[in-house]
Amino acid sequence: MTSADARYALQASLFDDASFGVELGELGPTVQRRTLTAGAWVDVRPGWLTGSDELFTTLAETVPWKAERRQMYDRVVDVPRLVRFYPEGEPLPDPLLVAARDALSRYYLPELGERFATSGLCFYRDGSDSVAWHGDDTGRSRTEDTMVAILSLGAARPLLLRPRGGGHSIRYSLGHGDLLVMGGSCQRTWEHCVPKSTRPLGPRISVQFRTRGVR
Numbered sequence: 319m320t321s322a323d324a325r326y327a328l329q330a331s332l333f334d335d336a337s338f339g340v341e342l343g344e345l346g347p348t349v350q351r352r353t354l355t356a357g358a359w360v361d362v363r364p365g366w367l368t369g370s371d372e373l374f375t376t377l378a379e380t381v382p383w384k385a386e387r388r389q390m391y392d393r394v395v396d397v398p399r400l401v402r403f404y405p406e407g408e409p410l411p412d413p414l415l416v417a418a419r420d421a422l423s424r425y426y427l428p429e430l431g432e433r434f435a436t437s438g439l440c441f442y443r444d445g446s447d448s449v450a451w452h453g454d455d456t457g458r459s460r461t462e463d464t465m466v467a468i469l470s471l472g473a474a475r476p477l478l479l480r481p482r483g484g485g486h487s488i489r490y491s492l493g494h495g496d497l498l499v500m501g502g503s504c505q506r507t508w509e510h511c512v513p514k515s516t517r518p519l520g521p522r523i524s525v526q527f528r529t530r531g532v533r
């Protein structure tokens with residue numbers, strides 16, 4: 319057993335303890351893959367993290383969230399969500415995120431060929447927070463296949479995907495410990511978004527695990 323395996327086993331046993339009320343489930347047969355066009359695919363694993371409310375609260379309260387502003391034509395506008403990026407090597411705000419990242423790295427390593435390295439956290443305070451259509455195509459993902467794994471906490475929000483250049487969108491509802499992984503060419507041949515909603519919605523946190531050199 320390597321030290322990484324030992325650490326994972328320790329964390330897995332911690333999280334299996336019902337007194338913690340939180341558990342990272344199996345991957346494997348519970349992961350459903352949908353093949354998209356142009357070499358893109360999406361894996362979903364609903365309810366991967368059970369008992370995730372406490373993690374949601376911890377992250378909401380302890381992460382040093384940042385409100386960003388962005389140039390839009392001739393104006394500077396608020397980015398409609400709070401963010402915090404954890405580069406490779408920076409400690410994550412909760413050991414559960416380390417366990418999740420390491421479990422994903424182990425599961426996808428044969429296909430991905432590398433480990434998940436960075437963690438991007440987004441906080442959608444209510445239905446007026448959102449992210450517009452985009453691909454995570456800064457860096458290596460502009461030209462190479464990659465995977466972006468999203469662990470979703472808190473209230474469910476739709477995440478939509480559509481082929482670049484037009485086509486029907488597909489929709490997943492993500493929250494409450496659900497896992498979605500975008501793979502293959504998805505970041506350069508498809509786009510994704512989390513649309514605004516006028517309905518009263520609770521807050522959601524999205525944790526995106528990416529490989530080195532991908533944003």
Ligand SMILES: O=C(O)CCC(=O)C(=O)O
Pocket residue numbers: 438440449454468470477510511512524525526
């Ligand atoms: O909220 C989500 O799950 C998606 C976030 C996203 O697409 C991004 O930050 O690049």
Ligand SMILES: [Fe+2]
Pocket residue numbers: 452453454510
């Ligand atoms: Fe994205």
